[in-house]
Amino acid sequence: MAAPNIETIVSLSKRRGFVFPSSEIYGGLGSAWDYGPLGVELCNNVKQAWWRWMVHERDDMEGIDSSLILNRLVWKYSGHEETFSDPLVDCRECKTRLRADKLEADAAGKLKCPNCGSTNLTEPRAFNLMFRTTIGAAAVEDDPNALAYLRPETAQGIFINFLNVQTAMRRKIPFGIAQIGKSFRNEVTPGNFIFRTREFEQMEMEYFVRPGEDERVHQEWIDYCHQWFLDLGISAANLRFYEQPKEELAHYAKRTVDIHYRFFPEREDEERQWDELMGIANRTDFDLKAHSKKPEDAEGKRLNPDATDDLSYFDEATKERYYPYVIEPAAGVNRTVLAALMDAYNERTTDKGEKRVILSLHPRLAPIKVAVLPLAKNKPEIVSMAKSIKKELQPSMRAVYDDTGGIGKLYARQDEIGTPFCVTVDHQSLEDEAVTVRDRDTWNQERVKASELADYLKKRLGIKC
Numbered sequence: 001m002a003a004p005n006i007e008t009i010v011s012l013s014k015r016r017g018f019v020f021p022s023s024e025i026y027g028g029l030g031s032a033w034d035y036g037p038l039g040v041e042l043c044n045n046v047k048q049a050w051w052r053w054m055v056h057e058r059d060d061m062e063g064i065d066s067s068l069i070l071n072r073l074v075w076k077y078s079g080h081e082e083t084f085s086d087p088l089v090d091c092r093e094c095k096t097r098l099r100a101d102k103l104e105a106d107a108a109g110k111l112k113c114p115n116c117g118s119t120n121l122t123e124p125r126a127f128n129l130m131f132r133t134t135i136g137a138a139a140v141e142d143d144p145n146a147l148a149y150l151r152p153e154t155a156q157g158i159f160i161n162f163l164n165v166q167t168a169m170r171r172k173i174p175f176g177i178a179q180i181g182k183s184f185r186n187e188v189t190p191g192n193f194i195f196r197t198r199e200f201e202q203m204e205m206e207y208f209v210r211p212g213e214d215e216r217v218h219q220e221w222i223d224y225c226h227q228w229f230l231d232l233g234i235s236a237a238n239l240r241f242y243e244q245p246k247e248e249l250a251h252y253a254k255r256t257v258d259i260h261y262r263f264f265p266e267r268e269d270e271e272r273q274w275d276e277l278m279g280i281a282n283r284t285d286f287d288l289k290a291h292s293k294k295p296e297d298a299e300g301k302r303l304n305p306d307a308t309d310d311l312s313y314f315d316e317a318t319k320e321r322y323y324p325y326v327i328e329p330a331a332g333v334n335r336t337v338l339a340a341l342m343d344a345y346n347e348r349t350t351d352k353g354e355k356r357v358i359l360s361l362h363p364r365l366a367p368i369k370v371a372v373l374p375l376a377k378n379k380p381e382i383v384s385m386a387k388s389i390k391k392e393l394q395p396s397m398r399a400v401y402d403d404t405g406g407i408g409k410l411y412a413r414q415d416e417i418g419t420p421f422c423v424t425v426d427h428q429s430l431e432d433e434a435v436t437v438r439d440r441d442t443w444n445q446e447r448v449k450a451s452e453l454a455d456y457l458k459k460r461l462g463i464k465c
């Protein structure tokens, strides 16, 4: 099974320390969330899994970490200043502010307010999603020279560094540049927990190819990305591909395929159960050309009079110069975390008829890999053996020690936060130097020698150094 709805995950997250509403003691801040002790581990594990898969395990990839605030001209020439907007409408009846492209129409084709049902809406107007700020101590409000934006995507930081990375690392096309980092969008209608927030984290990669190779490579990345989610344990039945129709495509895109997750399983209409987890776009040569000094219009006028360099590529083998095409897989860290939590959610009834929640997270994503539990906390030898086992394990995996309840309660707590293994130290352990290892998913128990425990767990967790 998976979680029946996002609400189930919201309450589990708060109860067990994954995600808390931000600024709660001041009444909260619309759709902002803070990641707690387990949430930060889960986010880090998602990012590490992505980085390992995308950068370390490939031969054609480099990573970067660019500035969050870039020169304003980046956003001028990328097209964001002019076009990075959503169509905003207001409901004249209940005064709700809405995104026109997300509304349903009535039988007559008129857009309907989801709040009060009225069709008395204002005409859509473009609302730019970029957060504005000012740079410098002397900046006065509205000084156009001081205006800057918080980045709404990490991609542009990659494009403006294309030549730096390519020359510094002596890369030949095809190759990619990956980046993980925060992005900011002043969303008109944030909501659904961490699904849509104004501050979020992206994992993006720009793969540079020779024009003409783009369509094949695009399809390859669509398949790799789908496989990545499957490898993280997300069930195939809750993933689907969504081919963006022409009218939905961004101005730079030739083709975009989204990977959707079933974030809203409770909705009756099957089509409305799905939403975007990741987008894989063929951005053509739009971005590299837009940031280059050479391209000209029909009258021979430079399209970008501000750029100081040209981001074209010279192919030594064919002696050709061209602007590479770009394939972009772009995923959200937060949406991946939400999908992983929803997909891992299971309920099981014990022999005594008690309901237990089990989070069957992939071991790589689990915030805690092993919990070491003493069977009798009033027996100093048992406590001391359990603590030293925990210490021995912690350099190679996230391990915790817990003696704050009876063993049944401790197992239940670890199941609920997705810890793959519990290790119990009991009276017999003092004699045979062995411990009991309990599996989260099967509840099976196995006796393992304490001296072989680290290797045993590493193998079962699939941990690589």
Ligand code: ATP
Pocket: 153, 185, 187, 194, 195, 196, 197, 198, 199, 200, 201, 202, 276, 277, 278, 279, 330, 331, 332, 333, 334, 335
């Ligand atoms: P949407 O249509 O849902 O607004 P998008 O198509 O604008 O998303 P992209 O620009 O393709 O999103 O961004 C890539 C990824 O970044 C998305 O697939 C999503 O996982 C994540 N993302 C985008 N906007 C948000 C947001 N406001 N909150 C959380 N994650 C987001």
